[in-house]
Amino acid sequence: MTDKKALKRESIMQVALQLFSNNGFHKTTIPDIAAKLGMSVGNLYNYFKSKDILAQEIIKYTSEILGEQIREVNMLDISAAEKIHKIVEIYFTTAKEKPEMIEYFLRVYLSNREVFSDGCQGMVCVSGFTTEIMIFFDDAVSSGELRNQDFFSAFGLFMGYLGGMVFLKGEGVLPQDIDYYIDDISRNIYNALKA
Amino acid sequence: MKRGGKPKLLWLQSITCNGNTHSFLNHPDLFSLLSHFELLYHPVLEAEYTLQDILEGHVDCDILVLEGAFREKGVAKGGVEISSVIEYYAKQAAHIITAGTCATFGGIFKQYDPEHITGFCFDIEEKTTRHKQYADKLISLPGCPIHPKWLGFVLMMIAQKRPIAKDTLHRPLELYAPTVHTGCARNEYFEWKVDTEGFGLKEGCLFYELGCQGPYTHGSCNKILWNDVSSKTVSGTPCFGCTEPDFPKTTLFETKTNMGIPAAMPLGIPRRAYLTVTGVVKSFKIKRFEERLIEYDR
Amino acid sequence: MIVKKLIEKIEGEAELNFSMHKGSVEDVRISFGFYRGIEEILVNKSPRDALVITPRVCGICNHAHLLAAVGALENGYENAGIAVILSNKARYIREFTLACELIQNHIKWFYMTILPQLERLTGEEGGENHALKASYLSTTITKALAIFAGQWPHSSYAVPGGVTCDPTYVDVMQATALIDETIRFFEQVIIGMEFERYLQIDSVTQLHEVQGDFGNTLHLLGTHGMAHTGQSHDRFIVFGEGLGMQSGKSIATTVSRVEVRYVKEWPQKGSTAKAVAYKDRIYETGPLARAMVNKAPIVKSLHKRYKDGLLTRIFARVHESTALLSHAKHLLQKLDLNEPSCTLESRLLADTFEGVGVVEAARGSLIHKTRVEAKKITNYEIIVPTQWNLSDGTEQDRGVAVEAMCGTRSIEEASFVFRSFDVCSVCTTQ
Numbered sequence: 063m064t065d066k067k068a069l070k071r072e073s074i075m076q077v078a079l080q081l082f083s084n085n086g087f088h089k090t091t092i093p094d095i096a097a098k099l100g101m102s103v104g105n106l107y108n109y110f111k112s113k114d115i116l117a118q119e120i121i122k123y124t125s126e127i128l129g130e131q132i133r134e135v136n137m138l139d140i141s142a143a144e145k146i147h148k149i150v151e152i153y154f155t156t157a158k159e160k161p162e163m164i165e166y167f168l169r170v171y172l173s174n175r176e177v178f179s180d181g182c183q184g185m186v187c188v189s190g191f192t193t194e195i196m197i198f199f200d201d202a203v204s205s206g207e208l209r210n211q212d213f214f215s216a217f218g219l220f221m222g223y224l225g226g227m228v229f230l231k232g233e234g235v236l237p238q239d240i241d242y243y244i245d246d247i248s249r250n251i252y253n254a255l256k257a
Numbered sequence: 258m259k260r261g262g263k264p265k266l267l268w269l270q271s272i273t274c275n276g277n278t279h280s281f282l283n284h285p286d287l288f289s290l291l292s293h294f295e296l297l298y299h300p301v302l303e304a305e306y307t308l309q310d311i312l313e314g315h316v317d318c319d320i321l322v323l324e325g326a327f328r329e330k331g332v333a334k335g336g337v338e339i340s341s342v343i344e345y346y347a348k349q350a351a352h353i354i355t356a357g358t359c360a361t362f363g364g365i366f367k368q369y370d371p372e373h374i375t376g377f378c379f380d381i382e383e384k385t386t387r388h389k390q391y392a393d394k395l396i397s398l399p400g401c402p403i404h405p406k407w408l409g410f411v412l413m414m415i416a417q418k419r420p421i422a423k424d425t426l427h428r429p430l431e432l433y434a435p436t437v438h439t440g441c442a443r444n445e446y447f448e449w450k451v452d453t454e455g456f457g458l459k460e461g462c463l464f465y466e467l468g469c470q471g472p473y474t475h476g477s478c479n480k481i482l483w484n485d486v487s488s489k490t491v492s493g494t495p496c497f498g499c500t501e502p503d504f505p506k507t508t509l510f511e512t513k514t515n516m517g518i519p520a521a522m523p524l525g526i527p528r529r530a531y532l533t534v535t536g537v538v539k540s541f542k543i544k545r546f547e548e549r550l551i552e553y554d555r
Numbered sequence: 556m557i558v559k560k561l562i563e564k565i566e567g568e569a570e571l572n573f574s575m576h577k578g579s580v581e582d583v584r585i586s587f588g589f590y591r592g593i594e595e596i597l598v599n600k601s602p603r604d605a606l607v608i609t610p611r612v613c614g615i616c617n618h619a620h621l622l623a624a625v626g627a628l629e630n631g632y633e634n635a636g637i638a639v640i641l642s643n644k645a646r647y648i649r650e651f652t653l654a655c656e657l658i659q660n661h662i663k664w665f666y667m668t669i670l671p672q673l674e675r676l677t678g679e680e681g682g683e684n685h686a687l688k689a690s691y692l693s694t695t696i697t698k699a700l701a702i703f704a705g706q707w708p709h710s711s712y713a714v715p716g717g718v719t720c721d722p723t724y725v726d727v728m729q730a731t732a733l734i735d736e737t738i739r740f741f742e743q744v745i746i747g748m749e750f751e752r753y754l755q756i757d758s759v760t761q762l763h764e765v766q767g768d769f770g771n772t773l774h775l776l777g778t779h780g781m782a783h784t785g786q787s788h789d790r791f792i793v794f795g796e797g798l799g800m801q802s803g804k805s806i807a808t809t810v811s812r813v814e815v816r817y818v819k820e821w822p823q824k825g826s827t828a829k830a831v832a833y834k835d836r837i838y839e840t841g842p843l844a845r846a847m848v849n850k851a852p853i854v855k856s857l858h859k860r861y862k863d864g865l866l867t868r869i870f871a872r873v874h875e876s877t878a879l880l881s882h883a884k885h886l887l888q889k890l891d892l893n894e895p896s897c898t899l900e901s902r903l904l905a906d907t908f909e910g911v912g913v914v915e916a917a918r919g920s921l922i923h924k925t926r927v928e929a930k931k932i933t934n935y936e937i938i939v940p941t942q943w944n945l946s947d948g949t950e951q952d953r954g955v956a957v958e959a960m961c962g963t964r965s966i967e968e969a970s971f972v973f974r975s976f977d978v979c980s981v982c983t984t985q
Contacts, residue, residue: 184540193532203515213517275614308563335561369592457896459721483706484698492705493719508601553893
């Protein structure tokens with residue numbers, strides 16, 4: 063793929079991400095996306111063969127972006143408590159600055175499983191993100207900072223908590239700006255998982 | 258070696274269980290193999306000299322096979338420190354084969370007195386003072402016990418004067434470059450990350466729960482089968498890493514995991530690569546791998 | 556006069572100090588080499604690590620150590636309130652592999668220890684490569700073992716609740732063929748007669764029918780006046796059950812019951828091996844003991860004539876191989892592969908327990924005792940058969956082998972008597 067084509071692809075995903083997140087997956091059509099991009103429907107199909115495939119590519123794309131940021135945290139020579147703080151910060155900052163990314167995950171990916179059942183089962187399309195979380199856990203247990211336990215009991219606590227907060231933010235029920243909660247939530251997660 | 262004569266083979270033991278001796282006796286072509294050598298002494302086979310003759314140093318040898326862990330002082334046979342006997346023959350031999358993990362790295366018996374008991378040229382992975390002196394003629398054949406055909410192969414290569422390609426621990430690459438995982442009958446289950454449901458099943462992989470060290474243990478156990486018919490993993494037993502310098506580790510029937518993630522990765526596989534593949538592969542449910550291969554009561 | 560002799564090729568070496576008086580042996584002190592500390596190595600390890608560590612006590616009877624170790628764990632589980640019910644399949648497979656190890660051992664001993672030494676002693680050297688026969692038989696029978704156990708030596712395929720293997724009928728048929736091949740080898744080389752006919756022999760008067768290397772050996776022992784040599788206390792003990800045999804003790808051919816709790820060990824001066832006794836008495840253990848306790852007709856018949864001398868002792872060990880072969884074949888026929896191989900979960904099921912495992916190894920009763928606290932071994936004891944046969948004895952009694960050697964007419968003859976016990980140096984000095 064040429065650079066130009068790759069850039070076009072990315073811009074399609076960004077626009078579609080916004081429309082899916084704001085208007086819902088089913089209410090958004092390919093012509094809507096094409097119109098917003100100022101390109102023909104036929105041309106858009108050159109990039110993505112169907113709306114489902116586009117939706118799947120977007121989830122891979124967003125989890126890669128999040129995964130990339132957590133990877134940088136994993137490379138740092140800091141404590142598990144500090145890493146948790148940084149991961150929470152990344153997650154909430156993304157929710158604030160690019161709300162559509164987290165919204166997409168919660169409102170499109172998790173709510174329209176039939177779209178993702180063929181090709182994005184389980185961890186297939188979110189492995190960019192989950193792999194880094196696994197590496198974070200593995201390091202923190204090896205260093206004796208976190209308690210050894212089943213992966214999902216730890217993963218569920220961590221991600222369920224963050225997802226829940228972003229959901230509340232999206233519903234507009236949080237009295238404070240989401241940044242306000244970073245310190246406490248990081249501490250809560252660390253306390254729950256520490257050795 | 259005298260011109261035209263057969264190479265003279267001497268097998269000496271120090272701190273051992275005799276497992277390598279008995280394993281080698283199961284070589285299916287033992288005597289045609291031995292016909293290429295002049296057998297000076299062996300712990301159970303009839304040979305040219307008695308142990309007393311060997312202890313007295315009346316003999317010269319070309320190939321020295323060492324079995325058992327090494328200790329400078331305190332292991333005597335017939336009143337003679339065996340370490341001095343070993344060094345006496347090591348100096349004159351053209352090839353030194355450390356047969357088994359004890360002779361190579363120290364092995365199980367090292368754990369009784371870690372400070373004084375070592376392998377001949379290695380103490381676990383560290384070189385001993387003897388390494389420098391004998392490195393150019395050293396062949397490491399770890400394994401607890403040694404595989405008879407691995408030793409057979411090395412002896413035949415020596416008999417035919419062929420050079421043997423070795424790694425940094427002096428292990429023949431042809432035998433130790435693959436992992437025990439190579440050729441394991443359970444490979445499909447490893448590929449698709451399907452865990453076995455317990456001991457006694459031919460289905461499922463032993464790496465995730467039951468402690469199998471096959472993917473990161475050097476050795477060709479599943480390429481050159483044991484007793485010509487099987488191997489630990491084929492028979493449902495996890496690989497315990499018996500060829501490795503740090504054998505034996507502890508809690509051998511459980512996989513050490515950090516939040517469910519194996520603490521040791523398959524040899525040379527970056528953790529990120531392994532976890533990415535695992536996360537993806539585990540997302541698929543393959544019906545064939547959830548069923549028993551054979552049901553006799555159908 | 557004291558004469559020192561280094562005895563080699565007995566799974567290591569031993570040093571014998573003979574006290575000679577007027578040309579015959581009056582007393583013997585036996586000492587073994589380096590102590591390897593397996594019991595200490597096990598302390599602080601995970602309980603099931605014993606299944607990997609203890610086979611490394613011995614290169615020739617490693618499989619018996621595995622089965623004693625798993626027996627100790629299973630007994631410990633039961634003492635902790637966990638029911639351990641093995642499937643018949645698991646029991647038969649364990650018995651089968653143990654039988655294979657015993658056969659391997661007995662025939663190696665026969666060809667690599669007894670025959671060469673006997674030929675040397677009697678000056679009737681045939682120049683045959685006995686080791687070739689030993690190696691062929693050992694390779695064949697351990698292949699049958701490895702079909703189930705993965706490998707020999709040093710398998711760890713027995714785990715609490717059963718075995719790790721899940722054989723198919725392809726495996727069972729291959730194992731059956733290997734047993735048949737071993738029987739064929741017996742018929743053509745070792746006994747020189749039809750196997751089924753051999754099994755029917757029940758009295759000394761029929762023994763002339765036995766030909767082959769075994770027949771020759773019996774003949775050599777008889778014609779060189781060694782049949783009565785090497786008698787000992789005539790007391791026998793067996794603790795293990797299985798392989799078609801019962802436990803018990805035999806004193807002057809009267810058999811009674813035994814309990815492991817009356818077994819006591821004590822250290823011996825100047826030796827790395829401990830002595831062992833049952834209710835303070837010394838007993839012989841091994842194939843002859845098993846035959847006496849289980850009243851094997853042909854051994855009883857020999858015993859009636861030659862007591863517990865060389866001929867009976869050597870005969871009992873080779874003879875046991877034939878009974879084991881027959882038993883092994885029967886076990887394969889009974890195997891139902893539809894049963895589970897292992898009936899317990901794969902994790903460690905109890906944190907704190909004590910257990911005892913007993914197995915009949917090639918050289919006799921083998922006992923493992925494990926004590927586990929908070930998932931760690933805090934004490935491990937191994938009592939090996941050779942300790943029974945080779946101790947210095949008690950104040951009242953000489954050790955079994957010492958007693959057998961006393962009165963022999965030369966150091967060579969005494970050494971041969973010593974070897975007739977199938978000495979294992981490495982086991983004795985675990």
